Amino acid sequence: MSGTKPSSLWPVAIQWSAPRTVTAVIIIALLAVLPMIASALESSYYVSFATRVLIYALAAIGLNFILGFGGMVSLGHAMYVLLGAYAVAIPASHGVTSGFIHVALAVGVCVPLASGFGAVALRTSGIAFIMITLAFAQMLFFGAVSLKDYGGDDGLTVAARSTLGGLDLTNNTTLYYAVLVTVLLALYLSWRAVLSPFGLVLRATKSNPRRATALGHPIFRYQLTAYVASAVVCAVAGVLLANLTLFASPAYGAWTLSGELIVIVILGGLGTVFGPVVGAIILLALEETLPTLIDATLPDYKSNWMLLLGLFIFFVALLLKRGVFGSLPASVRGERSKPELP
Amino acid sequence: MSALVTHALVKRFGGVLATDHVSLTVEPGELHAIIGPNGAGKSTLIGQLAGEIASDEGSVRVLGVDVSRMPTHQRAQLGLARTYQVTQLAKEFTALDNVLLAVNARAAHNFRFWGNAHDDDAAMQKAATALAIVGMSHLHHAEVGTLAHGEQRQLEIAMALATEPKLLLLDEPLAGMSQGESAAIISLLKSLKGRYPILLVEHDMEAVFALADRVSVLVYGRIIATDTPDRIRENAEVRAAYLGDEA
Amino acid sequence: MTTQLALSQLLNGLQLGVLLFLLAAGLTLVFGIMSFVNLAHGSLYMLGAYFGAAAFANTDSFVLAIIAAVGGAGLVGLLLDRFALTKLYARDHLDQVLATFGLILFFNELIRIIWGPSSVFISAPKALGGTIDIGGFTYPSYRFAIIAAGLAVALGLYVLIQKTRVGMLIRAGATNANMVAALGVNIKWLNTLVFALGAALAGLAGVMAGPIVSVQPGMGEPVLILTLVVIIIGGLGSIRGAFFAALIVGVVDTLGRAFMPTIMRSLMERSTADAAGPALASMLIYLFMAVVLAVKPQGLFPANVAATR
Structure with a gap:
């Protein structure tokens, strides 16, 4: 067994020559040099598009932590993205531009809110959990709509990007790298957490919550902690999204966005740490290219590309059981090493 | 002090008395078996003891502690370990990970996000030992979903043992097993007897009479007799209510 | 004057309630019997409204509009059950949510292609165009009719489910699908029946709501979430x-x-209150739901243990 530690009874999770690992490394390398390629092509648009992809990936990494590893199907995680975006826009409208304050506010509001929502939602499970998370998100959505002083339905623009110490986020490339680093950090943290004793119990709550409880694990504590952590990641994604678009609106918390986050997680591969990045790339690239493709063939229907997207999602759910990234072998010899990773 | 004492335990489903004022004890080191025809309420009783099913009346004491209102996981932390009639395992995990999960349930500080669970050598050693006790050392890395039924039953017991229990509730450990598999489990149970107080629910008469110190007969949720295996065999009421049908 | 207003708002609430019931009945039955989460149920409501509007535009008959809506939505439901969704019944809820989420996008866009992005028109039948006057209290007849029709359907469903053999099977199926299959009943046929019935009821809700809401692509989602x-x-x-x-x-x-x-006007500036009020009111039912679930996680009238898995 490659990479077995002498004192360990276990194969180490990462196998560097496995297709999954190789794919992840290539993708990360490409992301790292992307701004240089874009500037060589003199197409700055790709940088902001890639930033958006990574922000979606970040939110999906958050969701994946509970969906992929804890089996908690939240159909309301966009609400935390919404929260993060308003944590930038509202202070900014009062002239508070410090990114540290924005993040602190986002996290500071997200933790108690997600704890409350999570505590109620986790009293249920299965289908009721799906629906109650959706309902909470609607509640926050309408809450944002009711903020008449902050644009109500229309949302509000952000005058300038957050200031973050010496980082100049007004530079698109700098913002891109800030987002990329955040994504890599989130990947690393979730990977560590998944393999940790905490992660072992979390994965067990997905696989067999009854057994985990009967063994003596207080699974509610594990689930709630994971839920709050995942919400915080989405809130940070919201902070970044408001910085990218210089805008925050109730639409950021729309339930369709929550649905898209689930699509991203599934598309990448449920229960893989790196899957959300792959899923975000595929979904957003599709949303970006579909209108162009249709325009080239059936120009009359250019605006109806969502029809194909809907069918695509339907068939992903029906056919793609392990996701694109999840379908790649995680080990070289075909022996399945469990926590599959990046 | 008795390992387990129940007093007048009651469970109703709608109008049906599934558990009818059950009082029983398991003494330290004792193997107390419960037999009864299908639908006698054996699994309901185990569920009530483990805390998965809320009792309507009566009390349960484990090692002198009243656990009647205690949630399942706290009872487990007191040292009450159970197996299931229908195996309950983390199917996507390896055998060793299942047992590690059990070992970690006893860890004082399992709420850790950082270190790799597999790097905890002490816990890994305990998990390996528990697997060795049930003779599954060669199956550490086998995914549980791919194990044979008998192996899954053995794994159930390994997990219960890995929690360092002070009381074992075994719900039909021989259910659905082949002759050979049964023999292995029976000799395993013999080796456990005396080391742990055990409440054994079982259908297999031969095994029960060979293993048990005392036997209780449960019929329609009610215990109609509790005695040594020999006397139970002679008990006319039991023969009429139960053994007659079986033989 | 305020009593007038309160009474008519109460009736409006009942009217919304019976429409929600028409949608909820199908959704909850489909869930109970097949353990299937159908987010596209709102699309069937939308299709009902469109089928009705199309029939109404061509025939000027509201009765034919209802027939078209109920029949059309029921048929789409039947086709969905038979060809698109069968494979999903045995899958976990996550796949079901995802697949039917995809279907919502599909149907919304399909409607947009066929009928265009702006709303289409359907008016209440002429006979119900006026108002009803009860001792000085006036209320639109059409809304009364919706309440009456909704209650009639509820009664019909009650009879169907409590008094007929099919209803008995549906009840049994919701409690234990395997048992019904073991009885030799073709559970697939029962599934299809329930699904098509639910779709037809959604279509009925759609066409009845047609004259009082805006018939447009995406009209199903807000209603779906309420449902x-x-x-x-x-x-x-x-x-x-x-x-x-x-x-x-x-x-x-x-x-x-x-x-x-x-209420809010007494607490804050009028313009702010007018804008924020409706939005906060929208939050009300979600708060209500949270309170209900916090107290009774199984809901107010849990059907059985099996269905809450």
Whole structure:
């Protein structure tokens, strides 16, 4: 067994020559040099598009932590993205531009809110959990709509990007790298957490919550902690999204966005740490290219590309059981090493 | 002090008395078996003891502690370990990970996000030992979903043992097993007897009479007799209510 | 004057409630019997409204519009059940949510292609165009008719489910699908029947709502989410629960929207209150749901243990 530690009874999770690992490394390398390629092509648009992809990936990494590893199907995680975006826009409208304050506010509001929502939602499970998370998100959505002083339905623009110490986020490339680093950090943290004793119990709550409880694990504590952590990641994604678009609106918390986050997680591969990045790339690239493709063939229907997207999602759910990234072998010899990773 | 004492335990489903004022004890080191025809309420009783099913009346004491209102996981932390009639395992995990999960349930500080669970050598050693006790050392890395039924039953017991229990509730450990598999489990149970107080629910008469110190007969949720295996065999009421049908 | 207003808002609430019940009945039955989460249920409601509007535009007959809506939505439901969704019934809820989420996008866009992005028109039948006057209290006849029709359907469903053999099978199926299959009943046929029935009821709700809401692509989603709230509050799989929860949600939501701004005006500036009131009122039912779930996680009228898995 490659990479077995002498004192360990276990194969180490990462196998560097496995297709999954190789794919992840290539993708990360490409992301790292992307701004240089874009500037060589003199197409700055790709940088902001890639930033958006990574922000979606970040939110999906958050969701994946509970969906992929804890089996908690939240159909309301966009609400935390919404929260993060308003944590930038509202202070900014009062002239508070410090990114540290924005993040602190986002996290500071997200933790108690997600704890409350999570505590109620986790009293249920299965289908009721799906629906109650959706309902909470609607509640926050309408809450944002009711903020008449902050644009109500229309949302509000952000005058300038957050200031973050010496980082100049007004530079698109700098913002891109800030987002990329955040994504890599989130990947690393979730990977560590998944393999940790905490992660072992979390994965067990997905696989067999009854057994985990009967063994003596207080699974509610594990689930709630994971839920709050995942919400915080989405809130940070919201902070970044408001910085990218210089805008925050109730639409950021729309339930369709929550649905898209689930699509991203599934598309990448449920229960893989790196899957959300792959899923975000595929979904957003599709949303970006579909209108162009249709325009080239059936120009009359250019605006109806969502029809194909809907069918695509339907068939992903029906056919793609392990996701694109999840379908790649995680080990070289075909022996399945469990926590599959990046 | 008795390992387990129940007093007048009651469970109703709608109008049906599934558990009818059950009082029983398991003494330290004792193997107390419960037999009864299908639908006698054996699994309901185990569920009530483990805390998965809320009792309507009566009390349960484990090692002198009243656990009647205690949630399942706290009872487990007191040292009450159970197996299931229908195996309950983390199917996507390896055998060793299942047992590690059990070992970690006893860890004082399992709420850790950082270190790799597999790097905890002490816990890994305990998990390996528990697997060795049930003779599954060669199956550490086998995914549980791919194990044979008998192996899954053995794994159930390994997990219960890995929690360092002070009381074992075994719900039909021989259910659905082949002759050979049964023999292995029976000799395993013999080796456990005396080391742990055990409440054994079982259908297999031969095994029960060979293993048990005392036997209780449960019929329609009610215990109609509790005695040594020999006397139970002679008990006319039991023969009429139960053994007659079986033989 | 305020009594007038309160009474008519109460009736508006009931009217919303019975529409929600028509949607919730199908959704909760489908969930109960097949353990299937159908987010595209709102699309069937939308299709009903469009089928009705199309029939109405061509024939000028509201009766034919209802027939077209009920038949059309029922047929689409039948086709969905037979060809698109069968494979999903055995899958986990996550796949079901995802697949039917995809279907929502598909149907919304399909409608946009066929009927265009702007709303289409359907008016209430002429006979019900006026108002009814009860001792000085006036209320639109059409809305009365919706309430009456909704209650009639509820009664019909009650009879169907409690008094007929098919109903007995549906009840048994919701409690234990395997048992029904073991009895030799073709469970697939029963599934299809329930699914098509639910779709037809959604279509009926769509066409009845047509004259009082805006018939446009995406009209199904807000209603779908309210319906989900209804079946959760009522208890998943429970028709009785769906009925009471639908009325409660309809009334709470409507009264909230009607009176929240007034209440808020006493607390804050008028313009802010007018804008924020309706939005806060929209939050009301979700708060209500959270409270219900915090107290009774199984909902107010849990159908059975099996359906809450």
